[in-house]
Amino acid sequence: MSVTAAKGFTAAGIAAGIKENGNPDLALVVNDGPRRAAAGVFTSNRVKAAPVLWSEQVLKGGQVSAVVLNSGGANACTGPKGFQDTHATAEKVAEVLGRGAIEVAVCSTGLIGVLLPMDKLLPGVETAAAQLSEHGGEKAAIAIKTTDTVHKTSVVTKDGWTVGGMAKGAGMLAPGLATMLVVLTTDAALESDVLDKALRAATRTTFDRIDSDGCMSTNDTVLLLASGAAEVTPEYEEFAEAVRQVCDDLGQQLIRDAEGASKDIKVEVVNAASEDDAVEVGRSIARNNLLKCAIHGEDPNWGRVLSAIGTTKAAFEPDQLNVAINGVWVCKNGGVGEDREKVDMRYREVHIVADLAAGSETATIWTNDLTADYVHENSAYSS
Amino acid sequence: MSVTAAKGFTAAGIAAGIKENGNPDLALVVNDGPRRAAAGVFTSNRVKAAPVLWSEQVLKGGQVSAVVLNSGGANACTGPKGFQDTHATAEKVAEVLGRGAIEVAVCSTGLIGVLLPMDKLLPGVETAAAQLSEHGGEKAAIAIKTTDTVHKTSVVTKDGWTVGGMAKGAGMLAPGLATMLVVLTTDAALESDVLDKALRAATRTTFDRIDSDGCMSTNDTVLLLASGAAEVTPEYEEFAEAVRQVCDDLGQQLIRDAEGASKDIKVEVVNAASEDDAVEVGRSIARNNLLKCAIHGEDPNWGRVLSAIGTTKAAFEPDQLNVAINGVWVCKNGGVGEDREKVDMRYREVHIVADLAAGSETATIWTNDLTADYVHENSAYSS
Numbered sequence: 028m029s030v031t032a033a034k035g036f037t038a039a040g041i042a043a044g045i046k047e048n049g050n051p052d053l054a055l056v057v058n059d060g061p062r063r064a065a066a067g068v069f070t071s072n073r074v075k076a077a078p079v080l081w082s083e084q085v086l087k088g089g090q091v092s093a094v095v096l097n098s099g100g101a102n103a104c105t106g107p108k109g110f111q112d113t114h115a116t117a118e119k120v121a122e123v124l125g126r127g128a129i130e131v132a133v134c135s136t137g138l139i140g141v142l143l144p145m146d147k148l149l150p151g152v153e154t155a156a157a158q159l160s161e162h163g164g165e166k167a168a169i170a171i172k173t174t175d176t177v178h179k180t181s182v183v184t185k186d187g188w189t190v191g192g193m194a195k196g197a198g199m200l201a202p203g204l205a206t207m208l209v210v211l212t213t214d215a216a217l218e219s220d221v222l223d224k225a226l227r228a229a230t231r232t233t234f235d236r237i238d239s240d241g242c243m244s245t246n247d248t249v250l251l252l253a254s255g256a257a258e259v260t261p262e263y264e265e266f267a268e269a270v271r272q273v274c275d276d277l278g279q280q281l282i283r284d285a286e287g288a289s290k291d292i293k294v295e296v297v298n299a300a301s302e303d304d305a306v307e308v309g310r311s312i313a314r315n316n317l318l319k320c321a322i323h324g325e326d327p328n329w330g331r332v333l334s335a336i337g338t339t340k341a342a343f344e345p346d347q348l349n350v351a352i353n354g355v356w357v358c359k360n361g362g363v364g365e366d367r368e369k370v371d372m373r374y375r376e377v378h379i380v381a382d383l384a385a386g387s388e389t390a391t392i393w394t395n396d397l398t399a400d401y402v403h404e405n406s407a408y409s410s
Numbered sequence: 411m412s413v414t415a416a417k418g419f420t421a422a423g424i425a426a427g428i429k430e431n432g433n434p435d436l437a438l439v440v441n442d443g444p445r446r447a448a449a450g451v452f453t454s455n456r457v458k459a460a461p462v463l464w465s466e467q468v469l470k471g472g473q474v475s476a477v478v479l480n481s482g483g484a485n486a487c488t489g490p491k492g493f494q495d496t497h498a499t500a501e502k503v504a505e506v507l508g509r510g511a512i513e514v515a516v517c518s519t520g521l522i523g524v525l526l527p528m529d530k531l532l533p534g535v536e537t538a539a540a541q542l543s544e545h546g547g548e549k550a551a552i553a554i555k556t557t558d559t560v561h562k563t564s565v566v567t568k569d570g571w572t573v574g575g576m577a578k579g580a581g582m583l584a585p586g587l588a589t590m591l592v593v594l595t596t597d598a599a600l601e602s603d604v605l606d607k608a609l610r611a612a613t614r615t616t617f618d619r620i621d622s623d624g625c626m627s628t629n630d631t632v633l634l635l636a637s638g639a640a641e642v643t644p645e646y647e648e649f650a651e652a653v654r655q656v657c658d659d660l661g662q663q664l665i666r667d668a669e670g671a672s673k674d675i676k677v678e679v680v681n682a683a684s685e686d687d688a689v690e691v692g693r694s695i696a697r698n699n700l701l702k703c704a705i706h707g708e709d710p711n712w713g714r715v716l717s718a719i720g721t722t723k724a725a726f727e728p729d730q731l732n733v734a735i736n737g738v739w740v741c742k743n744g745g746v747g748e749d750r751e752k753v754d755m756r757y758r759e760v761h762i763v764a765d766l767a768a769g770s771e772t773a774t775i776w777t778n779d780l781t782a783d784y785v786h787e788n789s790a791y792s793s
Contacts (some may be wrong), residue, residue: 030485039523052580056475058422072717072720072721073719073720073721073722073726073728074716074717074719074720074728074731074744075728076663101713103716103717104712104713104716104741104744104745104746105745105746106729106743106744106745106746108745109745133591138712138713139711139712139713139714139716139717140712140716140745140746141746142746152626175696226570240699241697241699242698242700242714242717242718243717243720243721244717245628245713245716245717245720257768314624315625316623316624316625316780316784316788317623317625318698320784320785320788321788321790323789324788324790325786326789326790328522329487329522329523330484330486330487330521330522330523330628331625332788333457333486333487333522333523333628334455334457334486334522334627334628335625336456336457336626337455337456337457337458337626338455338626339456343456345456345458346459346489348457354592358487358523360489361457361487361489362487362488362489362491362492362523363487363488363489363523363524363525397658397699397785398785399782399785399786401699401703401785402703402780402781402782402784402785403782404703405699405700405703405704406703406704406706406707406708406709407709
């Protein structure tokens with residue numbers, strides 16, 4: 028399953044010793060062709076990790092033969108040495124596989140500002156290469172975990188072709204709670220421009236609308252590799268939808284595994300004047316710490332929803348706003364609506380609808396509650 | 411002291427029964443003249459509480475005879491009835507004091523979306539008026555507390571004139587952690603346009619740069635009332651500096667009493683290309699939940715500072731950024747700097763310097779750490 032569900036791919040996941048606790052920390056995904064078209068989207072953070080700077084260059088060529096991913100260190104803010112290390116990693120993969128380094132994408136995740144232990148990473152590449160297998164997708168997904176409690180994979184199989192993928196992290200492409208790394212593979216025969224179009228369309232409404240804690244990573248990367256091994260070229264719309272489904276599924280898995288979270292919050296903005304307005308309002312609600320605490324306390328505190336909407340530039344009139352929490356319209360026309368006691372907050376999923384009464388556009392942002400566990404996990408991360 | 415330190419002012423603070431726990435909840439500040447010039451600044455949230463909408467109208471006249479403030483309810487998102495209640499409160503104060511209602515400012519703080527118990531508030535106005543005293547400043551400051559653990563007052567006395575004030579809340583004008591209400595008084599003889607200029611200049615670099623949790627209130631209000639009773643008209647610069655000092659002092663008291671906080675974090679951005687850049691970067695750092703958790707854990711996690719800087723549009727080059735935490739330059743030229751083990755994080759105040767190496771402008775934003783106590787306090791607020 029995972030990245031090896033599609034034909035033409037092998038993968039491996041091993042413990043190279045990058046993580047001090049001995050857990051798996053190095054993954055390799057190889058495209059055995061016959062094609063090797065690829066596309067990628069990266070963090071919009073201006074402080075980009077060395078592997079992001081490298082992989083952006085790789086993707087400009089539209090071809091990826093292999094992806095090497097490590098957990099246990101982000102290789103971000105590591106200066107020229109960090110970039111040299113990324114380059115050396117790609118060269119090592121190229122050497123072992125007999126490919127060109129400029130077709131080897133590199134992804135890293137872990138603590139910022141620490142150089143990778145290259146004396147462990149480079150031998151690890153050899154070990155991983157020796158274990159490459161058509162059944163290695165699961166192990167690869169396990170090797171990229173950091174604070175993830177479970178590994179995340181997804182597959183959509185269509186008529187003769189497949190899209191599969193793995194993800195780590197809990198956040199969004201930009202911003203992200205922690206680094207989010209995603210590798211998607213398909214055996215469909217498609218060129219890189221088609222992959223790029225489908226991937227950007229898919230991430231825009233999936234990973235880009237997951238906003239666990241409003242923090243943007245230096246390392247977020249989503250790659251889509253196409254081997255062409257199925258010898259099928261699907262219609263664009265059908266392929267794009269399959270990519271979107273896999274991204275959506277992996278995104279939901281990220282939200283459900285977000286650090287310290289006890290609630291998954293779906294913020295649905297409706298009747299906005301534009302999609303941009305809907306996204307701006309959804310993000311503002313999703314990033315409101317006071318609201319996220321209230322949801323944690325199972326308190327349907329719609330006042331905090333309204334105060335978050337009020338900070339945006341979106342088109343709306345304050346006295347026309349409506350808010351529903353778990354199906355109960357607790358705020359009508361900017362004031363008190365149905366009895367808040369009717370709101371059942373016992374379940375993990377919480378559904379907030381913000382009606383701007385200003386148009387017909389909509390957008391959904393997913394976030395999590397803010398919990399003491401989140402604080403604990405993130406105040407002890409580097410110690 | 412407090413709002414009654416300046417001559418020409420009386421105040422009172424009483425328990426009107428708005429709060430169910432019987433704590434003081436109604437304050438009255440009266441300007442007995444001979445002048446009654448005033449200025450005000452209000453939340454920039456587009457969802458404004460009824461008392462903000464009312465008081466904005468009052469301040470357009472440039473004259474304030476009295477301010478009535480209640481805790482125990484924000485009167486926000488309460489529709490036309492909420493506005494009628496604010497109006498009725500001003501009318502009651504006007505009636506009791508024999509002034510015009512259009513010169514009575516109203517401030518409210520507490521839960522959003524709940525109507526005020528007018529059957530308790532209006533009699534409370536009479537009780538408060540009966541207790542007005544030149545020594546009532548302290549009691550007024552106590553009556554406006556919500557989650558504040560201490561009341562906040564400040565006074566600057568100059569040659570023959572005084573500026574004093576009281577504040578509640580823990581946040582900033584826009585945004586604010588909870589509602590921030592501030593009343594400043596002076597016995598200097600000044601017109602409302604001068605007061606307005608001095609107040610806006612002062613709040614821009616004090617309350618506006620306190621960002622406890624990035625959340626903007628619907629009720630934030632800062633008022634400055636001048637009685638002229640000292641019969642002195644100070645130079646503008648001297649007066650403006652006195653107002654700035656009182657605002658700065660009250661702002662620091664707000665930060666030190668922020669909900670659940672264990673650290674006060676001074677984020678100083680230096681060598682920015684513009685002051686706007688410095689403020690944008692400072693705010694981005696101050697709002698980064700991951701960094702705020704790290705500081706709580708006494709972890710000098712400069713990578714989270716860089717990733718916060720990277721989300722801004724400010725002018726900088728990633729490989730020229732420098733970051734100091736408590737005097738140790740842990741990040742130099744975008745990479746690892748001095749040994750992070752040298753950073754002493756034991757004390758309550760934490761000083762982060764972000765050097766953008768892009769110009770000569772600077773700005774300082776104050777914030778707090780993110781703690782489990784913050785989560786607890788804000789997940790149980792309305793229950």
